[in-house]
Amino acid sequence: xxxxxxSGPTLVKPTQTLTLTCTFSGFxxxxxxVGVGWIRQPPGKALEWLALIYWxxxxxxxxxxxxxxxITKDTSKNQxxxxxxxxxxxxxxxxxxxxxxxxxMDVWGQGTTVTVSS
Amino acid sequence: QTVVxxxxxxxxxxGGTVTLTCSSSTGPITSGYYPNWFQQxxxxxxxxxxxxxSDKYSWTPSRFSGSLLGGKAALILSGVQPxxxxxxxxxxxxxxxxxxxGGTKLTVL
Numbered sequence: 001x002x003x004x005x006x007s008g009p010t011l012v013k014p015t016q017t018l019t020l021t022c023t024f025s026g027f028x029x030x031x032x033x034v035g036v037g038w039i040r041q042p043p044g045k046a047l048e049w050l051a052l053i054y055w056x057x058x059x060x061x062x063x064x065x066x067x068x069x070x071i072t073k074d075t076s077k078n079q080x081x082x083x084x085x086x087x088x089x090x091x092x093x094x095x096x097x098x099x100x101x102x103x104x105m106d107v108w109g110q111g112t113t114v115t116v117s118s
Numbered sequence: 119q120t121v122v123x124x125x126x127x128x129x130x131x132x133g134g135t136v137t138l139t140c141s142s143s144t145g146p147i148t149s150g151y152y153p154n155w156f157q158q159x160x161x162x163x164x165x166x167x168x169x170x171x172s173d174k175y176s177w178t179p180s181r182f183s184g185s186l187l188g189g190k191a192a193l194i195l196s197g198v199q200p201x202x203x204x205x206x207x208x209x210x211x212x213x214x215x216x217x218x219x220g221g222t223k224l225t226v227l
Contacts, residue, residue: 104152
């Protein structure tokens with residue numbers, strides 16, 4: 001059974017850097033074709049795709065947010081980390097990590113809520 | 119900036135059929151955009167329904183189907199049930215990066 005769980009601070013101040021960790025089980029991020037991605041959803045708004053990292057360390061980012069985001073993986077710890085610089089109140093959202101394989105983005109974490117406020 | 123457009127809202131009667139569509143500002147959608155569809159109910163994380171245009175998951179009810187229609191990706195619900203009332207999102211691939219549509223709020227009334 002594949003599971004993913006997001007963790008990180010629930011409150012950050014504007015201009016700070018946010019670091020979110022996705023800890024997963026039930027699959028290996030060293031297996032061919034497998035990836036882990038991040039998606040967010042501001043309160044009452046639509047989903048927004050952020051970033052994805054593949055088993056071979058190929059990284060993909062949302063073009064509109066690319067300059068602020070970094071995604072990395074630690075295969076030995078079964079973790080993927082998303083770092084976002086220069087946080088702004090508009091970045092307030094629920095952040096989800098997702099498992100990506102041949103069958104699309106098939107398993108989601110429960111999400112973690114991040115509020116950006118001074 | 120690429121924009122993916124969905125109908126903001128649709129209403130359907132129980133037992134009816136409804137088609138939700140997803141279009142891209144870059145032009146007609148083909149299978150190479152690998153359309154995905156997700157259902158989200160209030161307070162819940164999104165649930166995947168369709169991937170690669172028309173492939174279903176083991177948990178996807180048979181009344182849901184995906185296709186390409188007139189240059190758009192489509193999610194067709196046949197025999198709509200009250201529990202299908204939800205927000206639906208499409209997701210398209212652009213050379214490895216992905217973009218969500220703005221979502222369609224489906225009301226069953």
